[in-house]
Amino acid sequence: MSYKNLKLGTKQIFGFGFILFIMASLNFFTIHKMREIKNEIDEVASNWLPRISAISEINLHTSNLRIHQLQHAIATDESRKQEQQRQMITLIDKINENIDTYEHLKTESEARQLYSSRERRLYKHFDEKWEEYLDLSFSFMALSSEHNSDEAIDLLHGKAQDTYKLLRNDLEGMAHVNYDESSKAAQRAEFAFLSTRKVITSLFILTIIFSAVITIVFIRYITIPVKELEKAARQVTKGDLKVRLAINSKDEIGNMATSFNLMTKALNEARDQMEDQAAQLKKQQLILQATNEELEAKSHFLEEQKEEIQNKNTHLQNTLNELHETQKQLLMKEKMAALGDLVAGVAHEINNPLGVIRSSADVCERCINTIENNGNDQGTSLKTVTELLKKNIDVTFTASERIGVIVDSLKNFARLDEANYQVVDIHEGIDSALTLLTREMQGRVKVEKKYGKIPPVACYPASLNQVFLALSKNAIQAMKSAGHLTISTRLQGQNIKISFKDDGVGIAPDKLEHIFDFGFSRRSGERVKLGSGLATAYNTIQKHNGEINISSEEGKGTLVEIILPISGNIQQNKG
Amino acid sequence: MMPRFPCFFNDDSEKISTFSMKKVIYVFLFLAYFTPPLLSxxxxxxxxxxxxxxxxxxxxxxxxxxxxxxxxxxxxxxxxxxxxxxxxxxxxxxxxxxxxxxxxxxxxxxxxxxxxxxxxxxxxxxxxxxxxxxxxxxxxxxxxxxxxxxxxxxxxxxxxx
CATH class of the missing domain: 3.40.190.10 (Periplasmic binding protein-like II)
Structure with a gap:
């Protein structure tokens, strides 16, 4: 990681930290050196100089001692001798004192290992010579006290002087050594001072240089980029968004420059985009104007068309009315056809008992002829003829009753003799419908009636009977060969439910949704016929506020369910 | 009786800076020379x-x-x-x-x-x-x-x- 990529704070810490480090080391070094110098000075002041002083004192006092000894020798007066002796005692005390001082300093110096071997040698020699001098002094004093002045003086100037000279040499040598040592210490102190000064000076210069370098670095990495940034910002203010900064350091300034570049880029893009959009808007405005004109033209055209459509609409309405008329006619035709079918069925039904009645009438006629020709050759008894007649009358009754039933059914079915709206038994209606369909069933369809206990229902019986007839007929027609038609009724709350279930061919699912349409017929492919049965049934049940549902499965059969309210509530105005 | 080691080491004439076996032997010989045979x-x-x-x-x-x-x-x-x-x-x-x-x-x-x-x-x-x-x-x-x-x-x- 280079210095360039550091954060500003870190850069400053590095710079000032380094300067601080230099200053701190400078301080440490100076203190250390000053302590050294102080030690040297202390040593000189507290040891070397007192030692030199002690040695000088010893030197001085020994020389004084010799002077007093000489005066003692030449003194004749006892009192003067005494005076000299006192002086000598004082001097010896002083010498001893200085020797004590010296020895004390010597011990200290030895403890610090600053006592030179040369001085030790010299001091030892001095001690010996001093003792020797004292020994000689004993002899001298003995001679001097006994007034042997000449001998005494001879001793003093002879042997004692030699010893004294050696002693003095030692003292001077010691002083010299001490002087040398203290000079050396002073030199050392001076050297330490000089070297310290040199180091301090060089470190000071280094600090100045480094501070200058740091300042330059700060200017290079902070001040210059900031100025560039400022200049660029001013350019942006003037509207020049193309300006970009070439600062790629990774500190705060670098980040700021990057952000600035991104900002100007974004601004530039935004401005371009806005210009583009303005141009586009202008274009769109033109297009809109053109479109507007076009629309006005179109609107004019539409108005024309509207008129045309209104005309067409009127025409269509007319056509529709015509169609309704046609449909009514068709319905009438269909009704007539159904009536035709019904009439044909009823005629057939009546024809059979009628044939029976005819044949029975024929038999009766022949029987009467037989009676008229009583006693003819055939040998037939009257009794037999009478029986035959009775039998025939019975047959005729039965046949005529049968005809009566059919006529009743027809009457019941059509309710020709009753009011339009009344409370009737639903079962009667179903039964009469089934009676009218006897011919169509031709014995192949087996009807199963599952009548529940239901109350009479308020309704239009004629219309309902037509529904039952249509549903039964459809079921019978759906069964190609033999089959079952199950008709069941039951009470369901305030309603009754009537269901017609057959096991015929069924209706395909795609056709099931068109089952109640007018004109639908599942018998397509057979004779062309408009199937109005179910459509009519649907209308009738709707009129009765009921429901009609049909469900079927192709190949398995169809189930039609009618739900009728018991209390009627007929929609009088419908259909 | 016997000189202490620091004193000996600090003697100017015989300075021992490194403590090797040979020097230890010298030290003992030196001591033997100066030490009286009996405690007088x-x-x-x-x-x-x-x-x-x-x-x-x-x-x-x-x-x-x-x-x-x-x-x-x-x-x-x-x-x-x-x-x-x-x-x-x-x-x-x-x-x-x-x-x-x-x-x-x-x-x-x-x-x-x-x-x-x-x-x-x-x-x-x-x-x-x-x-x-x-x-x-x-x-x-x-x-x-x-x-x-x-x-x-x-x-x-x-x-x-």
């Missing part, structure tokens, strides 16, 4: 008739610097010094806390003050023995190995190098 002692001897059997260091110093001049029984104290400055003499005066030159300067002062002549210095241990044995109230010092029954031993001081 200095005996403080007195005339057989002195009234004490033991003496304290302070009393001894008082006798030798001339502050006390008589024994308890009134006999004058006679001091004997050794002439040659050898181990025995050095040890004895060191024990008293003085150097021989300082002792002499004290005796010099005494002499100048008219308090008598300095003590007689004998040359040999045998002479010391004879002098002490023959002088009443005498006191001196001698290497313990020379002591015989002619004198009384008041104290013994071990010799230190």
């Amino acid at each position: 002692q200095v005996a403080v001897i007195a005339h057989r008739d002195v009234p004490v059997d033991q003496i304290k260091k302070s009393e001894l110093l008082d006798f030798f610097i001339g502050d006390i001049k008589k024994w308890k029984d009134g006999t004058a104290v006679v001091i004997f010094d050794m002439k040659e400055k050898k181990d025995v003499k050095i040890t004895f005066y060191k024990y008293l806390g003085k150097t021989s030159s300082r002792m002499k300067s004290i005796w010099m002062k005494n002499m100048l003050a008219g308090e008598g002549a300095p003590p007689k210095a004998v040359k040999t241990p045998r002479q010391m023995l004879l002098e002490v044995a023959s002088t009443p109230g005498a006191i001196g010092f001698i290497d313990a190995k020379y002591v015989d029954k002619s004198v009384k031993v008041l104290k013994t001081i071990p010799i230190k190098k």
